[in-house]
């Protein structure tokens with residue numbers, strides 16, 4: 001199986017697709033957002049440094065993210081999904097170096113394309129498990145939990161992320177456009193980019209991703 005980098009606007013569904021891929025194919029899911037939220041929940045030094053930045057919807061410093069990412073790579077064996085990294089050109093260059101050091105070359109980039117209004121609706125309806133991080137959506141029938149407020153998988157409590165409010169979302173989307181969107185051209189040049197339209201159901205998006213992975217869909 002190919003390793004995957006997800007690039008998408010905030011709340012487009014990277015986490016949901018990553019969880020489906022993890023369950024179906026046994027991928028290691030590396031989410032920089034989850035790594036940071038864990039650091040905050042553990043009350044660690046890094047957590048204290050990043051809390052306000054994340055709540056405002058800005059990017060935390062590349063050096064903090066790089067150290068968390070390197071640690072995550074040290075802890076995994078097998079194929080991985082990168083969800084939330086890279087988010088700017090500097091991080092993409094760092095990642096190229098990490099791949100060179102670790103001799104990783106079987107990587108594709110999947111871009112989930114979603115417009116701002118749809119992404120905003122998903123962010124405002126999103127609820128996540130406090131315990132395992134799985135996300136649900138209170139407005140989307142297929143993504144509702146079986147029992148209100150409770151995670152289907154681990155029975156943890158479902159909460160709203162503090163950055164899933166309208167003001168923070170607008171900032172995150174703008175940061176995405178300014179810093180992350182240029183990565184599409186970067187990976188297109190390297191012939192790694194696959195585009196998936198994300199304004200459909202998570203099942204339909206997942207089907208398309210599976211077709212990319214199995215080679216049934218080979219175009220960009």
Ligand code: ADP
Pocket residue numbers: 009010011012014032033034036053054055057058059060061065083084085086087091163172
């Ligand atoms: P979403 O994709 O829905 O915006 P994430 O969970 O991926 O949510 O990220 C939440 C926040 O964590 C970001 O808004 C940012 O503050 C921080 N973050 C995550 N990944 C990175 C990264 N690679 N570089 C800098 N900041 C990051």
